[in-house]
Structure formats: structure tokens, C-alpha cells
Amino acid sequence: MSEHIVSKKVYYLIFGALMVLTALTVWVANIDLGSEKLNTVVALAIAVTKAVLVVLYFMHVRYSSRLTWVVVAGGFLWLVIMVGLTLSDYLSRGLLTYPR
Amino acid sequence: MQLPRLPFTPEQASTVSTEVDALYTYLVAITLFFSLLVTVLIFYFAVKYRRRSENELPQPIAGSVKLETMWTVIPFLISMTIFVWGASLYFTLYRPPKDAIEIFVVGKQWMWKFQHTEGQREINELHVPVGAKVKLTMTTEDVIHSFAVPAFRIRSDVVPGRYTFAWFEATKPGRYALYCTEFCGTNHSGMTGWVEVMEPTAYQAWLAGGGSDSPAAQGEQLFQSLGCATCHRADTQGRGPVLTGVFGKPQRIQDVGDVLVDESYIRESITNPAAKVVEGFQPIMPSYQGQVSEEQLLQLIAYIRSLGAPQQGTTMTNSGAGQGEPTTTTGINPDAQRSNPLGPTSPNQIQGNAPPSGLSPQGRRSGQTGGGTSQTGGNSNQPRGGNSNQ
Amino acid sequence: MTDAMGTRVKFAHENYINANYGIKSWLLTKDHKRIALLYLASVTVFFILGGIYALVIRLELLTPAGNIVQPMTYNKLFTQHGIIMIFFFLIPSIPAVLGNFLVPLMIGAKDLAFPKLNLLSWYLYLAGALFTIWALLNGGIDTGWTFYTPYSTTFSNSYVVAAGLGIFINGFSSILTGLNFIVTIHTMRAPGMTWFRLPLFIWSHYATSLIMVLGTPVIAITILLVALERIVHIGIFDPRLGGDPVLFQHFFWFYSHPAVYIMILPSMGVVSELISTHSRKNVFGYSFVAFSSLAIAVFGFLVWGHHLFTSSQSVYAGMIFSFVSFAVAIPSAVKVFNWTATLYKGSISYDTPMLYALGFIGLFTIGGLTGLFLAALGLDVHLTDSYFIVAHFHYIMVGGALMGYLGGLHNWWPKITGRMYPEGWGRFSALVIFVGFNLTFFPQFLLGYMGMPRRYHAYAEEFQVLNVFSTAGASILGFGLLIPGIYFIWSMRYGKFAPPNPWAATGLEWRTASPPPTENFASTPVVTWEAYEYRPMEEMEVIGPDKRDTAQPAHGEATI
């Protein structure tokens, strides 16, 4: 399996997209979308998109072996596990009902 | 369920102890079964198929999906029975019942302090009547401790900055050991005591003898002496909200929404009033952090709670204003819940901004030390603080 | 090659031990086999140190009154016992010693993928160890190996930051080992060595490495935060500054629960090898055993909250964690049953490694099943932080992991040193250790249910009888461990020469000389057989420079 060479044009395109998304995230942050949660979700969605672009193209994962895909996905999955299960405690604290 | 008590088990002195022992017995049986199964098989095979000559070459056996499925599914099903049983018991253990006598517990390095609703205070010794439900509202002045009474099969950590709960109903008069079971420093193993379970009459007599005022009454005195009463007046003329009848009801908080007024909320209102400001009021209430101890906090809470209480008596503290509520006091109003699910509003919740005030007087000055050393001479030789070493 | 007395002999072939001499050739080596020996020496030192702490603990607990050491000293004893045994002995033990030595050999590679990183990892281990030793010499640390806040951040007056830094640095050593294994197993397998021809030892090390890579960074950052909290009071875990002490427990156990599988999985891999080798049977249900390792590694990350059942964690989170804890027990059960089934119609020898392996199965089963007591929410409320916990984890970590390690050491000792250990003494000491172990730790189950809390310097009278048993057991255990300590050293000089394949085993590591040459094999091996495909000795030719005694298994020959 020899390495795949990504053309310069792709790099420039991705770069352009990243710049646009950066501008977008700044713009969105300054308008009130109604709830803080929505603002956060949008900001995170943009960040994730940017990260995915970098991973896929700048880091060549799009052209890499399945193993690399698994490693990358695994890394993020574990982050989600850590955050998710920790939150399972924090979010459900105090939900226990008991008579007083 | 009355199973025979296994040897090497502690006395069964509470209602839940038999239930816990039943689950224990079940698990012992499972353990015996599987360990014996495995051991017997190993011995049997090891003898039967021992190597008889150096050049033996046994036939390979590939495996069996049927067997694999069997020994995946059966243990799984068994373990699910344990899970369900264990979980339901857990809910019993951590859901204090209605109509319980309430006792305040404060842990500190290295002693347990108790205060009864009638006012008696005790250290490392807790008197309770047999056959009555007792609810413990617990916190700590310094590090995490854990309150455990093996004979009752109960235990709960006490965590700085928040309240935790435990309950029990003793079934036999007697003296039962009480331990701190979360490592808390030099004298961790000395942080023990006794729970004295008494006949109700004896308990009443004990209560009558030499108690001080009830926590609520002491709280009332504090309420005057600390100047709370200047702002919180019985009429609506004060600068602060009227506190009568607030306990157990939702309160509307600026920028947050409805929050249930419970122990943790009041604690926070006193130690860090700015955290939640009642709608329609200015954040002018000063913080009393560092001026009231954990025990005094509990007394103030008892007092405020009693303001809404229609009747007095042993169950007084539980009947607070919240009695009219449908008792689903999740510690959090559904709306408030949604607005900020993490908001520190419930008994179990983080009280991030509610430092245990007992620490603060000295803690402030030296930067970090645990407070209250003066109260227990024995403790003062414990070097404290994170200074000097790394 | 041998002189008349059989002493002071040199190996006939050039191997990794005699390839070159001098302290530098060891300290700067990039050979995975030599690095394994460096690790062997260092973890042994720490095991003895940790063991001495344990003996003093047991001595103190002989009587109810805490009258031998000061309370503060006692707290330091068990803390340092725990820290040393876990971070500096058990976690590196099998992976860094046996794994380092065997992973490349077993897959037919010349070395690990990153030999320099491998050496670096030993130096990091050493640096971490020195930091920790420094902390111990300067007064020690008294927080318990769990470092719970706010005690560790604000109240303890001991050397938390230094010891923490030691663990922090040591963590990177662990990460590098894991990373190296994963890459090696993926990219360096010999031609023909497909995934399902790999020895189960490799599968379990692969699973272990996953945990090391995914979990260890979290303990590193956690310890860093504890240190920061202590030094500059950032407030993250300090309730007085708005932090949450329970968050620390989440972080700590996010690593430390998976870490218990770092400790047991390699041992399970060893046991798979030993059971197969010493009954000359292929492992029953190979692929189930292989995948159960991965399942343990993955699900092991979802259960950490079972250490927080009474710590004011939400009861609902408790339920999730309890449920998954039961689920993660299943792959372990699968392994136990498959090992047992492997014995069926085998040719079972009673060599020392096999005794350890059989002991492992029994003790691990008891240790694991008592884990179920703790995973059962309502029961854990009574059991947590009692001696029941202490018994549970010693049954797994000493009765399981340590037995596996010792069994593995015996099994591969001929390969590592080129010498046989004395079989008779081996069996005798295995028996003593087994008896001593059970006598030490079984009474602790009973003590725990009776309510004796752990980390207690002094205890109530009624617990004394069982504690006396436990202490007596510990002395037998200590004596038993002394025996291999002595004869291993003895055998390096005086042991009988080992043939390349003394057990008539199938692994690639047995197809090269004992000890192996620096490049492991004379030529790259080409694998044409399945895992655990036992054949007559004549058919298992050696791909190494030393073809002596190929057909002579050394079974049952006690040399002493």
C-alpha cells in the first residue's frame, strides 16, 4: 500500500473552507440564538466540522487504511465515553425521589 | 425472608440487615457453586488426564459454540438476578422514608458530632430508639469521611460542601459499633463510636435528661444574634424575603427559574447568597461563610424549616412546609431541571460555592488549613496544610 | 563447552546475553530481551519493597491495639504498599518483563517496532521510581493509593506532589510500552502469522496495550491537576473554592478501574499459554478466549463508577455502572470455562508453571466472584471500604496476577536465561505460596463482612483471631516467595542448561535457541501452522543457531 498524494488544489480548498467556518463561528457566537445551549451546539458543530476536514484531508485519513480510521474513531469514541458516563452522574444527581 | 444467619456475619440489628444478608447468602451460594464446580473439574481432569508418558500427544479439540453460548448466557442471566436484587436494595437503602426522626451528623477529623431534633448533642455516641425510623442528614467540616454501622448494614460518605443522607430502623436494643470508613487522615482508625439503641421509654428518659435546646430553637437564637432577623422579618417589610413557609416549596430565582427550597438550598443561601437570588430582591444579603459552623448551619436550617411547620414533635422536622407537596421532591423542580440540569439545587448535588464554613476561619488565614483544631486537643498535633512539601 | 563440574560454563552459541559485555551494553541496549531483564530486575526490587511494607502491615495488625507503629506511619505503610505494588510492580510486571521479552519472539519479529522508545520507557519507569523513592525517603505519603481529594490536595501533610510526579512519569512509560506493543503486533508479524494464529498471550497483551494507551493519559492529567491544586490552589477539586471532590474520583477511576484489567489481562494471557503447553492441548474455544480479552478491555472502560456507589454519586449512574460491571464479568467467566475445558482429555503435567496456572484459575474465580458482591449495589453499601474489598483485590492481584506472573517466569525462565530452575523446589514453593496465600487473605473476607474497615491501624478485639490467621499466612507466603527468589538466582549460574524447547511447546519463541540470539531467529520464520498445533518434537524444528537437544523435553527432571 503506497501512500496517496493529495493534490495542492484540495489543500487550498480545505483551507478556504476552514477560514469560512472560522468566520462563521465568530459570527454566530455574537448573535443570541435564543438559548445558550443552541449557541454551544452550533459552535461545537462547526468545530467538529473543521476538525473532520483537517483529519480527513490535511492528515490524509480519507486516503488511509481502515486501521487508521479505527484508531481515529476510537480516540474520539473514548473521549465521548469519558464525558458521557461522567455526565451520567452529574445529570442524574438529585433525580432520586423520596418522601419527606 | 428469614434465612439462617451465616457464620462470621455481624449482628442483624436493623430492618435492612436481614435483606442485605439474604443477598449476601445468595451470592455466597453462587460463589460456592462456581468455585467448587471449577475446582472439582480441575482436580478431576488433572488426575484423570495426567501425563502418563513423555511423548503423549492428545487429540486436539476445536471447541464448541454450544458450550460457549451456554457459559455466556447462564452466567449473564445469573448476574442479572444479582443486579436487579442489588439495585432494588440500594434504593431501599438510599431513600429515607417518611416520618423518620431526623438527626444531624457532622464529621470532622476525627470525630462524629450528632444533634437530635430535641437538642441533645453527642460526640461519637448516638442514642436512638428501637423500632423507629431514623434519618441522618450528614456533612463534614473538612475531608470526606464515611459513616458506617455494620450491624445496620448502612454506610454513606459524607462529602464537604453537600448533604448526604442515610437511614435505618433499629430492631434490637444494644450497642453497635460505628466506623469512619473513608480514609481521612492520621486518626482515621480512631474515628469510631457507638450507636446505642434503646427501648423507646429509656430513650425518652434519655432525651429528657440534660438536653440543650432543640436545633430549631438554637437556630432561632442564631437567627437573632447573627442579625438575620433584621432583614428577614415576619412581615413583608424586611429587606429580605419572608422565610415563613418557604421550606419545601419552589422558590423563583432570578435567571434560573424555580428551585426547590431544601437543605442544600438554604445552606447555599447563607454561605453564598449571591448564587441564587430570589426574584424581586437585591443581592444585598452578606455571605455568612466563615461565621457559622456546619452545625450552626444545620440549626439555622432546622429553624427555617420549623417556620413552616404546623406542629411540633419528634417528626417535626420532616413535616416541614413540604408536607403538602406531593412528596416527589426530587430536590429539583421539573422546570428548573430543564433550565439548568446541573444547577446545584438538590440534596445530592454539588454545592460548589458553598464551602464548609467550619473550615474557613483559620483556613482563610493560613491559606489552606483545616479548621477547628481547637475543639479537639488531640488533633492539633496533626500537621496540616499542603505547605512545605511537594 | 561444559567443564567437568558443570559450573562456570559458557553458552555454546552466541546469544543476547553473551553478545557483548559491560554495563554500557546493558544500559544503552535497544534489544527488547535485555530491556526485559532490566525491567525484571527493577520490578523485583519494588516487589520486595512492597512486600516488606505488607509484612509490617500484617505485623501491626497482629494485635488490635495499634502498638507497633504510629498511626501516621501505618497510613504511610499501606499507601506506599499500594502505590508501589500497583504502579511500580504489578502494572509493569508481566507486560514489561514477559511481554517485552516474548511479544517479538512469539510473532516472529526481530524486535519491537520502536526499540528506542522501549528503552526510553524503562528510563521513564526508573525516573518515576526514583521520584517516588525520593518521596518515600523524605517522609513518605499517607493518602491511600487512591489519592482522594480534598484530603490529598489540602489536608495531607505528606509528599503528595513528589509521589504523584513519580506516578505521572511512570505513566508515560506505560503508554510507550502499550503503544509499542500495538504497533508491533499490527505491523511486525512474521509471514504466515495471521491474527488467528497468534498465541493468546499476544491477544491479551494487545488488549492490555489498548487500555494503557487509552486510559493512562487520564491518570496523568488527573495527577497533574492534584499537584496544581496543592501548589497553586486552582480549586478544581476543592469544595471551598467551588470545585467538586467527587469529580476527582471519577477521573481517578476512569483510569484505575481499567488499570485493574491492565494487571489481570496479561496474566490471563500467560495462563492460556501455560494451560495449553502443559496439557499439550490447543486452547478450547480459541477465538472466544481471544475476543473476551478485547471485550474486557473495552467494557472495562464503562464501569469505573462502581467504586463510587457510596460516595454520593447519583443512584441512577450507580445503576448503569453496576449493570456494566456485571456485563464485564462475563468475558472473564468465558475464559475460566474455556481454560477448564482445555484440560479435558489433555496430557496434564504437574510442572511448576502448571501448578501456578491451575492455582490461578481457582483463586481468580474466587476473587472475581467476590467482585460480584461488590458490583451488587445494595451489598456494596455494606462491603465497601471494608476488608472484604482488601480480600477481593488481593485474591485477584496476588492470587491471580502474581501467580500468573510467577508461573510465566518459571515457564519462560529456560528461554530467558538458558537454564532450568530446580523443578522440585519449584513445586514445593508453589504449594507453600498457595497455602500461605489462602491463609492470609481468606480470613479477610470474613473480617470484611463482619465489618472491619480497611486502612485501620487499630481495630476492635473481636476481629483479632482472624487477623492472627492472616498474619500467620502472610509469613508463610513471604517464606514461600523467598524460595523462588533464591533458586532463580542460583539457577542463573548453576542451573541445568535448557534445550530450546523444554516443554515441547508450540510457540515460535520455542523454535529458537535458549537463550535466543540478538536477532531472535536465524532467519525470518514462516508460519505454516495454527496456534497450539501440537506435534511430535521431531517435527518442530528449530529456527535458531542452537539445535541441541531438540527432541529432548525436560519434563519432570528435577535437578536438585
Add this chain to the structure above:
Amino acid sequence: MAHAETLDAHEHGGAAATDHHASSNLAHHFDNLEQQREAGSLGMWLFLVTEIMFFGGLFTGYIIYRMQHPQAFAIASSTLNWKLGALNTVVLIVSSLTMALAVYFAQMGSRRMQIIFLVATMLLGAVFLVVKGFEYADKFEHHHFPGLGFQWTDAVPAGVSTHHIQMFYWIYFAMTGLHALHMIIGIGAMLFLIYYAYRGRYTPEYHAPVELTGLYWHFVDIVWIFLFPLLYLLGAHLTHGGGGGH
């Protein structure tokens, strides 16, 4: 099973063309460069996974405390200079582009362009650090460094405790500090690359170090892509749009 079973396809060694043992770039224990490259790249990816988990601990802390104290975090965040943050974001993205191009020219075998882009990447990294330095200096001046000496002089709205404002700052400093440390390491690696590129070490066949450093550099960029909105922008609409909450 028989001895003479057919061999599984060679797992590696297929690429016989690149199989020159004599090459000085091939470590002795690898069979060929392809295998070595694969190992290196897998190793680097695994290392990046450990980095994710390393930063992950801080992210988790951030998420939990922010959910508990949204207002305090928003207020603290609004004292950061989002324009500098945005500038740095742009700088880093450009540096990622130049890094990608450096790898590209290494693959093409153009030594000159490769060096040019490596130098550019390094300089952009330095620019980032300088900007960051100014930001830090500003925070120190205002006593916004958490720990001893932390001061918050502005008025605090109701419901907000300065503890939690400080909490934001320690997260800010821990995360950006750790990120900056990674940048510094990256710049150090860049120096090596430039030196060896100058010596003509990297060829279309062998340029793994450039590639791996590239992976690392992009990863550091990604971390910043998350840090920027989470730290600088989270409260923007609150402080600008006023009010907030509900």
C-alpha cells in the same frame, strides 16, 4: 493440520521494489521501508489518541463546571480578547496549510519548497506563541491568573461567585498552556526537520518524519479549533446581546 499447508499471503514484503536493506534509513529490525512507514504512522496515530485523552480530562472538567456555572464562565470568557483568539485561529490554520504543503513537497521530492514551507510553518507557530504571550501578559497584569493572587475587581452580577470565574481561568490556563507546550515541542521538531531537509535526507521514498510531524502539527491545530470557540466565544452572545438566560 499438515505441515505443507499453503502459505498465507505474505503480510508484508509484497512491495519488493522498496525492499532495499542497504538503505541507511531502514532500521535493522524492519523488513522494508513500507513496513517501517506503516509502523511509524500507526505509532503516531496512537500517540495522538493518548493526546486526545490527555486533553480529554480537561475537556470533561470544562464541560461539567461550565454546565454548573454558565454565567460565571460567560463573564470570565468575555474578558478574553476574542479578536486575538480569532487571529491565532487564522494563524494556526494557515500553518496547517503550510505544513500540509511541506509534506506535499517532501512527497514530490522538492527540497527547496519543502524547506520554505517548513520554515513558514515554524514562523507561524512562533507568531501564535507571541500573540498568546501577549494575552497571558495581559491576564497576569489583571491578576487573572488562578491560584494565589487571583483578583476579580469588576462587579459580579447576582448569582455569580468569583470562585467559578477563577475556575474558568484555571481551565483556560491549563488548556491553552498545555496547547502552547505542544506548539513549542512542534516548533522544536520543525527545527530538526529543516536541518535534515537541508541535508537532503528526505526523498519521495523516505520522508516519514515530515509526515509524522505533520500529523502532530495538525492535531495541535485541531485542539485549538475546539479551544477557540469554547474558551473565547462561549459567552459572546450573553455579554454582547445582554441579558441572556430566560
